[in-house]
Amino acid sequence: MRIMCLNGWGGKLHDRLVPYLASASPDILCLQEVVHSPATGKDWLDYRDGDHQLPQRANFFRDVCAALPDHAAIFCPAAQGVLWDGAEAVPSQWGLATFVRRSLPIIGQAQLFVHKDFSPDGYGEHPRSRNAHAVRVHDFEKGRTVIVAHMHGLRDLSGKQDTPERLAQAHQFAGLCSRFAEPGDRVVACGDFNVEPGSATFGILAGIGLSDLVTGRGFADTRTSHYAKPGRFADYMLVSGNVDVLGFDVVAQPEVSDHRPLLLEI
Template sequence: MRLLCLNAWGGVLHEALMPWIAGVGADVLCLQEVVHTPGAGKDWLEYRDGAHVLPQRARMLDELRAVLPGHAVLFSPAGSGLLWEGDQAVPSHFGLACFVRETIPVIGQATGFVHGAYSDHDYGAHPRPRNAMVLRLWAEGRPWVVAQMHGLRDKAAGKADTPERAAQAERFAALIDGLAEPGDAVVACGDFNVRPDSQTLRRLERLGLSDLVTGGGFAGTRTARYTKPDRFADYLMVNAQVPVRRFEVIRAPEVSDHCPLWLEA
């Protein structure tokens, strides 16, 4: 089983991201910050949040489908809001995508909001709604549970623990626990948006999971595109049933402001 976890940053580094992701050879890809704008007439639109303006790849989900033709895709938007083409507002969706090689059966799944609730007209006030996706797969002759979450962004608290993050961790853990059965290999990953000493990791440890990022001595999960001091955001946790053969925080090429996390098991 080869698994990739990545916050894809809305496709900002599209020219580097697409050929790399097409050739990486992952069986399962857990992607956060995926844009889906059905019927978009332009390749690029703008995300605007006050002074924060970011280009977004309008048909990112469709382009990922095109470069991963042997994979089935599940897309779960955390919200639907507006991107912009000049003065024209364009409705768009933003959330999680999981690509699973078609030879791997999906034998169970659960999705749900870990913070807030879905809105169909705007992305909402910060901290915005966040969701999680959990799949039960049959691979390597056994069941696997693969879970991903994009943790909430809190402008005031940064990546520090908050009551909202504690509640988010409980909901994520409940989704995993509700789908996993005794003896399953379990992987939980994503841009959790927390520090290594956070309550979120401690809560997932109570499910029998251990983190390969901090446990492997890696110095962080952010690329040079990210200029703030907190260098950790992304984590990949496994239980004892996962036979880890290789784990890597990939530094090059840079395909996002987050480093891809790569697991071979």
């Protein structure tokens, strides 16, 4: 089973990202920063937050669905705000998506908010609403059940240091993973946590038996050349002790986002 985790950067590098996902075709894809704008047929819209502007693939979720036709697709919105087509405001949802190969039956799933709640009337003030999603799948070939959970951690304008809100999100995420797991389940937890490797987040997740593969295997960077700020860690993938890791990589090439894909084979 191949599991990929990636912050898709709103599909900004769509022309590279979508072919890469189609070619890699992981069994389970955990994707953050997913845009879903069903009210428009436009390909591109603009995100505006003060002086910050970023092109967004208007229907990024739909694009990835088309690239992975053999996968069940689940979109989990954190908020609905607006993107812009020139001077026209277009309603647009933003959140997480999980894609599971249809040969792996989803026998359970859960989602919750690790910070605030669904924001239906705008993206809101920073730090904004953040959510998590988990699927429980059965692997017939190996005769086992696997839980894969992911979240997009808080972006705090002051930096990636621990805050009470970040510690609360870690406890929420750990609670989702532990409550959802049955005895004997393999657990994989991942996402763009938006914290440094020294964060108390990892002690909280270690408390439910999860260990990080990114720092544990000596990787020193989860960002690409499209990210120019200091602090090269953001994305992590943790596993329970009963997961037999056959391979793990923080993929450096191709660059399909400002984050690198995390690719696990179990």
